[in-house]
Amino acid sequence: MTDPRRDMISPAVAAERVATGLAARRNREKRFQLYGRIAIGIALAFLVTLFVSIFSKGIPGFFQHYVTLEVTLDREKLDPTGDFSVQSLYDGDARGVIRAALYEATGASGRSGRKAAGKLISQGAEQRLRKAVLADPSILDTTQTMTFAVDDDVDSFLRGFIKRETPEKDRRINDKAIGYIDTLVEKGLISFKFSDYLVFGSASRNAEMAGIFGALIGSILTLAVCLVLSFPIGVATAVYLEEFAPKNRITEIIEININNLAAVPSVVFGILGLAIFIGVFGMPRSIPLIGGVVLALMTLPTIIISSRAAIRAVPPSIRDAALGVGASRVQTMLHHVVPLAMPGMLTGTIIGMAQALGETAPLLMIGMVAFIVDVPGSVTDPGTVLPVQIFMWADFAERMFILKTSAAIMVLLAFLIVMNAAAIFIRKKLERRW
C-alpha cells in the first residue's frame, strides 16, 4: 500500500485556493439565478399579455344590448287557429306583434322607416315571445313589458364600433335606423345586460343569438366518454405492463408503440376515427360518443406513460411488505401499489383531459364542426365542442362574434380551471403521504 499522505496539499494552501475560486463561483451562481428570473419574467409577460387580451375582449362579450318594449299580445294575431298549439303559434304573426311595439316605441312610419325599425331587433325575439306565451298563456290579450336582444349591428353601433361619422353608404345601418336608436336610448329603453344568449344559447348565424351552451354540453359529454374510456383502460394497461407482463419481445414492441403514439399528431386520430367508427362501423357523424372515443385514443398514451411512472415510483418495500404477509400479486397491486400511485396517475389524467378539452383537429375530422343548433341531450346526439365552436366563430367577421369568441375562450379556460381544480382536490384527498 502507498502512503496516503504522500501528495497531500497542506490545509493552508488548500484554503487559499478555495478562496481564490470563491468569487467566481458566487458570480456564476448569481448569473444563473438571473437567467432563471429573466426566463420566468418572459413567460409571465406572455401570460399577462394573453390574459389581458382575452379578458379585455372577452368580458364585454358576456354582455349585450337589449331593448325593452310594451308588447300587446293580441290573441288573434298570435294564435290564429285558436287551439293554442305550437303549430298555431308558429303560424301566428309574432313578428308583426313585436314590430308593432317597436314602431310604437320608435315612432317609425312610412315604408322605409318601418323597414329600418324592423331591423333593429334580433330575429330571436319572435322565438322568445312564443316561449313566453307557451309558458304562461294568461298573458294573451294583455300588454306586457318584454325585453329582446337588439340586432348585432345595432349592438355594434351602440358599442361604438360602427361610427356615426362614417358615410351612410359605408355603414351597416342607415341614418333612419340611427335616428330610431337615438329615440330608444333617449326613452331609456336600451339596456346593456348580461348576455343570456351567450350562456344559454346554441350555435346561430345571428351573432346576437349565438351562445356556447350547446358546445359546453358537447364538451362535457365528449370528455365524459373520453374519461370513462381512457382512465380505466390506461390504468389497467399501465398496471399490467408494469407488474404482470412478461418481459419479452412482444411487450417491448407494445411499449415502444405506446411511447410513439404519444407523439402522433392528434389529427391522425381523427382520421382513424373517421375511417373506423364512421367508415367501417357506420356510426353517425358529429356525435360526442365518437369524439370521446377518438380523444380517448389520443389521451391513452399520456395516461399510460404517467401511470407507469407513478407505479414505478411506489417504493418496492411496500410490495415486499404485502407479498411478505401473503398477499397475492393482484392484492398487492389493488390494495397498495395502485392507491399509492393514484395521485400520479391522476396527474397524467388531468394533463390528458386538458389536452382533450382543447383539441379541435381530430373532432373536425369526424364532423363535430357541423352547424348544430340543438343542445345534445346524450352522447349519440349530434353536437360540437367548445374549441370547435371558438374555431368556427373566429371565422366570422361580425364584431359581436369576435367578442363572443373571446368570451367563449374565457369559458373554455374556466372549464379547464374547474376541471383541474377538481382533479387536484381529489388528488390531495388521496395523497395521504404518511
Next chain:
Amino acid sequence: MDTQVMNIIEQTANLEHANIPDETVGDVYVDRPRMTARNVNVFYGDKKAIDNVTLDIAEKQVISFIGPSGCGKSTFLRCLNRMNDTIDICRIEGEIAMDGKNIYAPDVDVVPLRARVGMVFQKPNPFPKSIYDNVAYGPRIHGIATNRAELDDIVESSLERAGLWNEVKDRLLQPGTGLSGGQQQRLCIARTIAVSPEVILMDEPCSALDPIATARIEELIAELSSEFTIVIVTHSMQQAARVSQRTAYFHLGKLVEVGDTEMVFTKPQHEMTNNYITGRFG
C-alpha cells in the same frame, strides 16, 4: 477506527486465500426440522448466487445466517418463502421442503406459503395506513378473523407479542409510518405474526435501528423463539451470538459451516469461519 479498518482489509485478504470447502462443515441436519433445503442452487441470470446449499431449519429455534456482504444470505433466506419469485431473472434448483412437501412443487400456491413463512425486512416497511390496519391486513386478506371482535383480538395480541401494545394502544388509528424506526420494525413483526406463521424470516431486521431499538428487537426475538421458528440474517456477529441457537456461515454463495452458535463462535471448525469471526472481533 484505523485498526478496525485494517482488520477488515486483512480479513478480506485472508478470506481470499482460504479454500471454500465443497462440503459444508458441521451438522447440516437436525432432529426436528421445520424446513429442509437440499442441494439448493440459485441463479441471477447466469450468475450463481447460491451454490449447492443443504441445510435443515430446526423447529422453534433461532438460526442466524452470517457472512460477508454479497455472500448470498438474503438470497437463500428469500428462497424459504419464495420471495425470489418476484425477481424475473432469479432461478432456483434443488428442493426446499416444509412438512415433507417441496415448496417449489408446481402445485404449491405461494399465498398460503407466505402466510406460514412470514418475513421481516431490513428496512422497516409499514404500510402507509393506520397501525391497526397494518396488523389487520394479513388476517383480513387470508380471512383469518371471522368477525370484528376476533380481528381486534388478533391485532391486540400481535401487538402485545411484538412488545408494542403499550406504546400504541391509544393511537391505533394513527399512521404506522409515524412511529419511530424501532417501533416501526416491531409493528412489522406484529404484522407478520398476526397471520400466525410457523416460520419467521428476518433479513437484517436491526441494521437500520439504533442500539436501544436493536436491543428491544433482540429481546423480542428471544421471546418469540418459544413459539416460532426464526431465521435471521445479521451482519453483527454479536447479535448472532446473542439471539441464535444455531449459526450458519455463508461465503460466496456456499454454506461453509453450520453448527451450534456457541461452537461456531468459540471453536469454528473451518479456517474461513475462524478468519471471519476473529477478523471482526479483533
